[in-house]
Amino acid sequence: MPPDMIPVPLSKIDKDRLALSGIDLAMKNRCGSYLQMDQDIVQSECSQEGIEVLTYKKAMEKYDWMKDYAWKAVSPDKDEITKYVAAQKDPKGYVIIAHRGSSNILPIQACLYLGRELIQHVHNIIIAEEGAELHIISGCTSGAHVGKGGAHYGVSEFYVKKNAKISFTMIHNWTEEVEVYPRSAAVVDENGVYLSNYVCMQPVKKVQMYPTATLKGENSVARFSSIAIASPTSFMDLGSRAILEGKGASAELIARAITKGGTIISRGHIMGKTAGTKGHLECKGLILKDGRIYAIPEIEGLVVGTELSHEAAVGKLAQEEIEYLMSRGLDEDEATATIIRGFLDVKISGLPEALQKQIDATIDVAEKAGF
Amino acid sequence: MLHIEDLHVKVGEKEVLHDINLHIGDGETHVLLGPNGSGKTTLLMTIMGFSNYTITEGKIIFKGEDVTKMHAHERAKRGIGMLFQRPPTISGLKLGKLLTAISREKDADIEKLAGSVHMDRFLERDINKGFSGGEIKRSEVLQLMIQNPDFVMLDEPESGVDLENISLIGTAIGSLLEKEKQIIKRQKSGLVITHTGYILDYLETDRGHVMCDGMIKCHGNPREILKDIKQRGYRECLECRQT
Numbered sequence: 001m002p003p004d005m006i007p008v009p010l011s012k013i014d015k016d017r018l019a020l021s022g023i024d025l026a027m028k029n030r031c032g033s034y035l036q037m038d039q040d041i042v043q044s045e046c047s048q049e050g051i052e053v054l055t056y057k058k059a060m061e062k063y064d065w066m067k068d069y070a071w072k073a074v075s076p077d078k079d080e081i082t083k084y085v086a087a088q089k090d091p092k093g094y095v096i097i098a099h100r101g102s103s104n105i106l107p108i109q110a111c112l113y114l115g116r117e118l119i120q121h122v123h124n125i126i127i128a129e130e131g132a133e134l135h136i137i138s139g140c141t142s143g144a145h146v147g148k149g150g151a152h153y154g155v156s157e158f159y160v161k162k163n164a165k166i167s168f169t170m171i172h173n174w175t176e177e178v179e180v181y182p183r184s185a186a187v188v189d190e191n192g193v194y195l196s197n198y199v200c201m202q203p204v205k206k207v208q209m210y211p212t213a214t215l216k217g218e219n220s221v222a223r224f225s226s227i228a229i230a231s232p233t234s235f236m237d238l239g240s241r242a243i244l245e246g247k248g249a250s251a252e253l254i255a256r257a258i259t260k261g262g263t264i265i266s267r268g269h270i271m272g273k274t275a276g277t278k279g280h281l282e283c284k285g286l287i288l289k290d291g292r293i294y295a296i297p298e299i300e301g302l303v304v305g306t307e308l309s310h311e312a313a314v315g316k317l318a319q320e321e322i323e324y325l326m327s328r329g330l331d332e333d334e335a336t337a338t339i340i341r342g343f344l345d346v347k348i349s350g351l352p353e354a355l356q357k358q359i360d361a362t363i364d365v366a367e368k369a370g371f
Numbered sequence: 372m373l374h375i376e377d378l379h380v381k382v383g384e385k386e387v388l389h390d391i392n393l394h395i396g397d398g399e400t401h402v403l404l405g406p407n408g409s410g411k412t413t414l415l416m417t418i419m420g421f422s423n424y425t426i427t428e429g430k431i432i433f434k435g436e437d438v439t440k441m442h443a444h445e446r447a448k449r450g451i452g453m454l455f456q457r458p459p460t461i462s463g464l465k466l467g468k469l470l471t472a473i474s475r476e477k478d479a480d481i482e483k484l485a486g487s488v489h490m491d492r493f494l495e496r497d498i499n500k501g502f503s504g505g506e507i508k509r510s511e512v513l514q515l516m517i518q519n520p521d522f523v524m525l526d527e528p529e530s531g532v533d534l535e536n537i538s539l540i541g542t543a544i545g546s547l548l549e550k551e552k553q554i555i556k557r558q559k560s561g562l563v564i565t566h567t568g569y570i571l572d573y574l575e576t577d578r579g580h581v582m583c584d585g586m587i588k589c590h591g592n593p594r595e596i597l598k599d600i601k602q603r604g605y606r607e608c609l610e611c612r613q614t
Contacts, residue, residue: 319422321459327419328473328518329447338472342464342497 021139050102059095190217230262239267272306398557452520467494504531541573
């Protein structure tokens with residue numbers, strides 16, 4: 001156990017909340033794990049050959065070249081959040097490196113658990129070297145007891161090298177008092193693939209994030225998907241951005257937003273800077289109870305030969321669809337839940353089955369509770 | 372099986388069905404003919420219990436029970452089922468998932484039933500999204516096979532279906548209505564809307580009714596009625612004041 005790792009016992013409630021976020025403490029179907037509770041690193045290991053899961057501190061000591069990655073995709077001066085994380089004397093977080101040619105079929109899990117402290121800060125760096133394939137599931141959660149003022153500041157930098165692939169699936173499971181500020185960016189090289197999936201079915205006070213992928217390399221690909229439900233007290237400012245720089249680069253940004261009275265701002269921005277690039281943005285919103293879904297899709301083409309498109313729609317459940325299912329014997333609540341479940345069903349191409357199943361399971365739990 | 376008495380139905384502010392009386396016995400299949408816009412679909416949607424169709428007078432008795440005020444799912448649970456002419460497309464909802472929801476805890480072999488109407492390759496597809504006319508009808512029949520209603524209403528089962536599919540759909544509907552059983556042992560009943568009558572080449576029916584302007588104008592042998600209509604069109608029905 002590295003010196004900065006402290007064993008922290010987990011209660012049954014904590015374990016259940018972790019499981020809801022896709023964190024499997026028994027490590028079934030997982031090849032590696034990083035677990036941080038508040039600022040204490042509980043676990044950091046990986047059994048997969050060629051893949052390292054290190055604490056931020058350890059990675060900085062071990063590899064001199066880490067300085068070429070830290071704060072290179074995300075600027076430390078970007079905003080108050082990045083400044084706070086950059087100012088930490090004892091930075092926490094994880095570094096995952098998939099060395100050249102390595103791959104994991106079972107994902108690595110990274111868990112950030114907010115228990116007692118007011119602000120949890122992390123700085124993560126994820127690197128897939130040339131030809132490597134890396135799948136990560138990140139479950140972020142807080143103890144059921146976390147009260148006012150609890151906040152999570154997370155900086156994540158992704159580097160997808162030539163012919164490499166990273167999929168990053170983030171499942172949020174906070175409480176009504178917690179504020180969350182992820183700051184993520186990815187740089188994708190030639191033929192690289194970056195998949196980013198976000199799921200939040202549970203109440204949270206505030207989430208604000210706008211991960212950006214810069215597709216530098218030729219034929220590089222980014223796909224973002226975001227599935228979120230806003231409870232009456234939730235304010236979720238979500239978005240994703242793709243900058244198409246490399247010739248033939250393409251991006252797809254898909255969002256599904258449901259409000260039960262809260263606010264979801266669903267942003268998206270694709271910029272086509274080079275000929276032969278393609279991008280598509282899709283945002284669908286469903287208003288179950290008066291609240292706010294504010295879709296802001298932006299497409300920005302700078303050159304001849306970039307093709308960008310978007311579709312956005314906000315609406316309600318169609319009575320005709322509900323009654324169609326009722327005529328098959330489903331009661332109104334079952335029919336409604338079945339239609340909402342379908343609305344949220346986004347299949348992400350290129351995602352390993354285990355991760356797709358985890359996303360589906362998270363939505364299934366919400367469905368069972370009647371959304 | 373089904374007994375409709377003096378039924379008046381409004382859609383919005385307008386009365387669309389006037390004084391409908393209809394009796395369908397156990398094991399019988401009836402056919403409802405009539406020109407476009409005569410109220411045939413409205414009658415089926417009313418029997419199914421859709422909320423847009425307001426019953427202002429009369430009642431619907433199903434298997435001896437007054438279902439007039441029941442919601443659609445309560446009627447479905449009592450054994451009323453419907454094949455829709457134009458069912459909605461539901462984005463993201465997979466046909467297979469819907470079939471599982473319909474089957475509930477029953478031990479339905481979904482794959483096998485889907486195979487029997489050539490829909491096994493559609494289980495992972497969004498329901499009705501990009502389906503052809505024949506595929507929509509096969510999906511509807513498949514849902515009914517799993518739902519297994521005692522009283523099956525079929526709204527233009529042949530519309531949009533090519534010749535190859537019509538026989539498959541006709542056979543599947545025949546099996547839903549227990550047509551392979553001896554008449555005396557047949558329990559399931561049906562009400563088929565057809566406008567062209569093609570489906571009657573594949574499905575034996577016991578009695579026919581003609582609807583015009585929201586009223587049932589006449590009753591009789593389905594083949595005779597159809598022959599009459601084929602010869603003279605619906606013009607005479609529209610002019611007919613006899614009810």
